[in-house]
Amino acid sequence: MEWYILRSDKWFWLLLLSLPLSVLLSLSTGPVELNWSAITGDGVAGQVFWQLRLPRLLLTLMAGALLAITGGAAQSLFRNPLADPGLIGVSAGAALSAGLMMVLLGSYISLLGGFLLPLAAFLGGVATTLLVARLAGSLQGVSVTTMLLCGIAINAIAAAGLGGLKYLAADQELRQLSFWLLGSLNHSRWQDLLVLALVAVPVLLLLPRFGQKLNLLLLGEQQASLLGLNVLRCKRVIILLIALGVGAVVALTGIISFMGLVVPHLIRLMFGPDNRRLLPLSALLGATMLTLADVLSRVLVAPAELPVGVVTALVGGPFFLLMLLHRRRSAL
Template sequence: MSETRAMPVMRLRRPQFPLLLAGGFMLLGLAALAALAIGAVSLSPAEVIAVLTGQAAEARHEAIVLHLRLPRLLVAGLVGAALGLSGAVMQGLFRNPLADPTLIGVSAGATLAAASTIVAAGWLFPAGWQPLLQPLFAFLGGLAVILVVYRFALVEGVTLVSMLLLAGIAFNAIAMSGTGFLIFIANDTQLRDISFWTLGSVGGSQWVTVAVLAPFAAAPLLALPWLARALDALNLGEREAGHLGFRVERVKRLACLCTALAVGGAVAVSGTIGFVGLVVPHLVRLLAGPQHRTLMPLSALLGAALLILADLVARVIVAPAELPIGLITCLIGAPFFLALLLRARSGFAA
């Protein structure tokens, strides 16, 4: 009698983290090189590298790369990294891959504050102060909303994640209503400025913009080593995470604070850029799995590369004009979001 043997099961293994990390840095490097080389004045990769290493043959190339394209590249990369990383943190906090950093109201609050600055600039601020005060008020507006939302979600010393989500939705609606009122009373110039802000752009970025944004983008990265393991534990449930030795309330506060700093700083310098925080972490999760020690750094890398490429497309596709970068990210993110919904619907049907 022949012996029956079980057929071997073929399992697809995800790539190892070092390989994915190397691939992420390679993608980011190629995106950065393309962004520095392509534009109204096209440069070869060798000319770009010569400028970066201080061996430029022409002063014109040095001015284009170092004073125009490189600051813009760094701002796009920092904003993309901040949004991608914040999306990974929010999805871990809410235990939902469809969560997004905008859910807790930071972007809406920053947009309302920026629109208020634009409309009130003519009679409230001295001439020429608006470009300096607008990012500051946008950041403070986003921070104020997250503080109020967090206070609403705090019940007897415990932060209710469901209440955090509901309060964020409510304050999103309030802030959007306020922005709509400001749009209604704005003149043509102010209306154009508000519209351009809400669609997002990194045009006009300078080295001072990089210096302002860098601390806010770096803040979540500093919390990464401790927060990653805590978010993994939260996937098991808050009580289980507490039994494993994590201070759940501190994790929630740190997650909200990091998101507020990162998203508030990003929105302050670039306006509202949607879908990066939703699409990027989900793509990384499909490639690398759900562990946050790999999900978070790869989300930052892919978010930076995606926004650099989106900005490149935005400034060359209708040259010499320039599309808002938010249009490009929404064009990429909206179909991806629909695909996620269809996948979730098929899961419910099964």
């Protein structure tokens, strides 16, 4: 991570300070008011803190950071700020693969210590990303229109497949699948966090190291190749990291929309397109924003709880429309 680029930036420190504030807000929010002096004991406060709120917070932080940083990398890789993993079908492919595993092989998910479901989602994300890159790529670069059309087709196919799985699923599997597709941070267990951490740590450490290479790819593949970049190898590694991050998050939280679109775009507006800044700052802001969205999901309809994917979609949908309107006006 290119920390020397960030140290002198006051906005970086503002983002850094906003993270612990959102963490404290998340830990303090819930139907049970915590007695902070009692969280080290075996009482209700200790159980709520250690078994519910802390693992949920850690899941939220890692999921938000992964969704944002992979969204930023995808936008730079495809050279378009609309290339969110959800819009181009990566999340849908990962969700369909995980849904197949959940409904058809539900009794085997506990095998390998819970690694089977994230592995299935990862493979689905890899296959979808490679398909989009193959269909949208050409000698002239990536066709944005083709990329978005591929995303529409893949999302439609995944929706049809998931609809079929709902029809085949038993009552318990149907309820689990339906709630999971809305995006939820409820089912956060320490063993799930271990699985996600094994993915999050390498992705969050490796993707920022490709910042300068992504900057070269923004110039075009031919220009990047002339400047000494092994374009094919670089693209393969970045695609695998994107699919790994998205697949692991989808497997554990379901589909959380628009995080990979909104967060990198905000960072790009504030700090510019340099991926050495964009990627680490996107991870930081993504963790903060998903934490705040999780807090909103718990307070908007309290004592009930909204799926966090509904909250992010309610915010991200209008933002996406504003982006399209801005791009249209800029083109006039």
